[in-house]
Each structure stands twice: as structure tokens, then as C-alpha cells.
Amino acid sequence: MEEACAGFTRFDFCQILDATENFSEKMIIGWGGFGRVYKGQLPGGLNVAIKRADEHAAMVEVNSELQLAKLQHANVIRLLGWCIHGKERILVYELMQIGSLDRYLCDRTKGPLLHWSRRFKIITGLTEGIVCLHKHFMFWLVHRDLKPHNVLLDCNMIPKIADFGSARALSSDVAEERTSRVVGTSGYKAPDYASRFSRSLLNEDRCVQLWRFGSGDY
Numbered sequence: 001m002e003e004a005c006a007g008f009t010r011f012d013f014c015q016i017l018d019a020t021e022n023f024s025e026k027m028i029i030g031w032g033g034f035g036r037v038y039k040g041q042l043p044g045g046l047n048v049a050i051k052r053a054d055e056h057a058a059m060v061e062v063n064s065e066l067q068l069a070k071l072q073h074a075n076v077i078r079l080l081g082w083c084i085h086g087k088e089r090i091l092v093y094e095l096m097q098i099g100s101l102d103r104y105l106c107d108r109t110k111g112p113l114l115h116w117s118r119r120f121k122i123i124t125g126l127t128e129g130i131v132c133l134h135k136h137f138m139f140w141l142v143h144r145d146l147k148p149h150n151v152l153l154d155c156n157m158i159p160k161i162a163d164f165g166s167a168r169a170l171s172s173d174v175a176e177e178r179t180s181r182v183v184g185t186s187g188y189k190a191p192d193y194a195s196r197f198s199r200s201l202l203n204e205d206r207c208v209q210l211w212r213f214g215s216g217d218y
Helices: 013-020 059-070 101-106 116-134 191-195 201-215
Strands: 028-031 035-041 047-053 079-085 088-094 140-142 151-153 159-161 168-170
Touching: 013 035, 013 047, 013 079, 013 088, 059 088, 101 151, 116 151, 116 159
Parallel strands: none
Antiparallel strands: 028 035, 035 047, 047 088, 079 088, 140 168, 151 159
């Protein structure tokens, strides 16, 4: 993990404890692919989202999250830094003030305010983010769990794809690798994908991910 985090700020564990008030329940703002997410404030006043890996989280899931650190795009969540302390594995991200898209859509007061022009802006931003994942010059990134819960909104309603705990980076030599493992959230998996025994990972990324994008209630 330390090698994968090279070039990003390493935070001291004491800073993380202070920012989250010792991982207080009241600071929890959500759950990610491999752990809880806390709101925190770093010295200097910067508000951040702090993701703490669960004990059962496999290292491959943490490393999958780190793949997004290589993606610098306006519609992909930005990693700020990390922390390792004993068994603790922590990632620090920019804070999205509005929160997840699904929470916004389900809010009885905010949801109705999401008129068509704003929805179109969100859809356009998500499309650009997906293109970034598909056409990165170093690898293809398969998210494998794209849904409104994993789309975060900043104060300007700009959407950012987040939660890469199930993601996998594919180089060109493994793009046609076959897999029989089905991942993702029920209701956002394409029916034909779930029914096949053997799938191309690259085809899953470019086709099935579009199904998940289209199945979101935008």
C-alpha cells in the first residue's frame, strides 16, 4: 500500500484521530466498498472525507481504491493522502459537501429541486467520468459497482465517481481475461451479465457499466 501511495500526503494517525474525534459515530457520513467514511477537519481548517478500512477488507480492495489516485479528472473523486498505523489502513479524500446522489434524490425537499438542467449536468459529468475510466492512457479501470450511491456531489452539483473498492485496473494484455465472478449491487447488474458463466472483463466495463449508468434514477 505504501508504494501505491507514493506521491500523496502521509498523515499521522494522531491527525486522523483528532480529525474524526477518535472515530466518533457522529462523524460517520457513509459507508464505502471496504469501510466506514468519516467527516473530518485537518489542521488549517480543510474538511475531508476519511475512509477507514474494515478489518475484513482484503488488501486487494484497498489497492483497488488506490487505482483512482492515478486518475486526475474533474468527475473522479480526488485522493489527498493516506495513513497506515498497525492494522489501520486509512485513505483521505476531498469532501463532497452535498453527499451521495441517491441521498439527494430521495430527499423530499431537495429531490424536487433537481430540475432537468441540473440532471443533465450530472449525467454529462458522469459520462465524462466514465470515458476517463475507459480511455485512460495507462489502463482501463473497471468500476464494477457504479450506482447513485457511489456518485458524490460537490457544492456546485458537480458529480464525482467514488468508491472503487470493487474496481479492477486492466492493462491491454489482460483486457480479454475471462471471469466467472459476478460483483456489484443487486439491481444495478445487467441481466445478461449475471446469467453468463464466462465474461470478458473489458466487455463488462464498456457494456455492463453502461447498463448500470442507465439504470440509475437520474
